[in-house]
Amino acid sequence: MANPLDTDAGSELFSNYEAELKLVQADLSQKLDQIPELSGEQRKAAVSQADRALEEAKELIESMRLEKQNIPQALKIKVNQRFRNYQTDVDAAGRKLKGMQDDRSALFGKRYTDNPQDEQLEQRQQLLGGTERLERSSGRLRESQRIANETEDIGRNTLGDLARQRETIEHTRTTLLQSEGYTDRSNKTLKGMARRMATNKIITVAIIAVLVILILAVIISKFR
Numbered sequence: 001m002a003n004p005l006d007t008d009a010g011s012e013l014f015s016n017y018e019a020e021l022k023l024v025q026a027d028l029s030q031k032l033d034q035i036p037e038l039s040g041e042q043r044k045a046a047v048s049q050a051d052r053a054l055e056e057a058k059e060l061i062e063s064m065r066l067e068k069q070n071i072p073q074a075l076k077i078k079v080n081q082r083f084r085n086y087q088t089d090v091d092a093a094g095r096k097l098k099g100m101q102d103d104r105s106a107l108f109g110k111r112y113t114d115n116p117q118d119e120q121l122e123q124r125q126q127l128l129g130g131t132e133r134l135e136r137s138s139g140r141l142r143e144s145q146r147i148a149n150e151t152e153d154i155g156r157n158t159l160g161d162l163a164r165q166r167e168t169i170e171h172t173r174t175t176l177l178q179s180e181g182y183t184d185r186s187n188k189t190l191k192g193m194a195r196r197m198a199t200n201k202i203i204t205v206a207i208i209a210v211l212v213i214l215i216l217a218v219i220i221s222k223f224r
């Protein structure tokens with residue numbers, strides 16, 4: 001049988017197909033092992049069941065073939081190897097079942113004749129098998145649609161989150177621009193205050209110098 005399922009590789013849908021295929025393969029293998037021990041109607045029923053299981057396995061193989069195209073390139077080597085193993089197993093089971101179907105004497109027992117009723121019964125069984133395969137295919141399509149809808153919802157939510165993040169970034173940018181404006185005005189105010197302080201300091205020094213000169217002049221005039 002194929003290698004065990006590696007849950008780290010492949011898409012969710014591919015992994016679902018793979019898990020379902022493993023169950024179908026186990027059921028098919030069990031039926032193929034039972035058929036040689038049966039004869040007549042029991043053998044015919046077992047062959048019909050095995051044929052339906054084989055058709056289901058082939059459908060799953062085809063679904064996996066399509067889905068593995070969506071798997072990242074880095075994981076495709078491992079996935080392709082597993083896929084080839086599954087395909088080889090299913091082909092081998094098909095050849096084994098065909099050999100059992102060709103043994104019509106074992107399939108129908110000693111009562112076997114080219115009776116049209118047998119052909120009609122076989123046709124009805126094939127129709128029933130086709131109906132079951134159609135139902136399984138419809139179920140897989142519904143599952144694919146569900147996953148697609150979930151993916152669409154996730155994408156829509158992600159776009160909404162990105163839009164909100166963009167609004168937040170734009171608001172932050174506007175706030176930063178306003179802060180820069182406030183900073184520029186503050187710098188201008190500080191520079192103006194510094195100039196006024198320097199001017200006041202010069203005026204103060206000048207006044208002190210004038211007072212000192214006047215005091216010296218008064219002192220000198222008294223000693224004359």
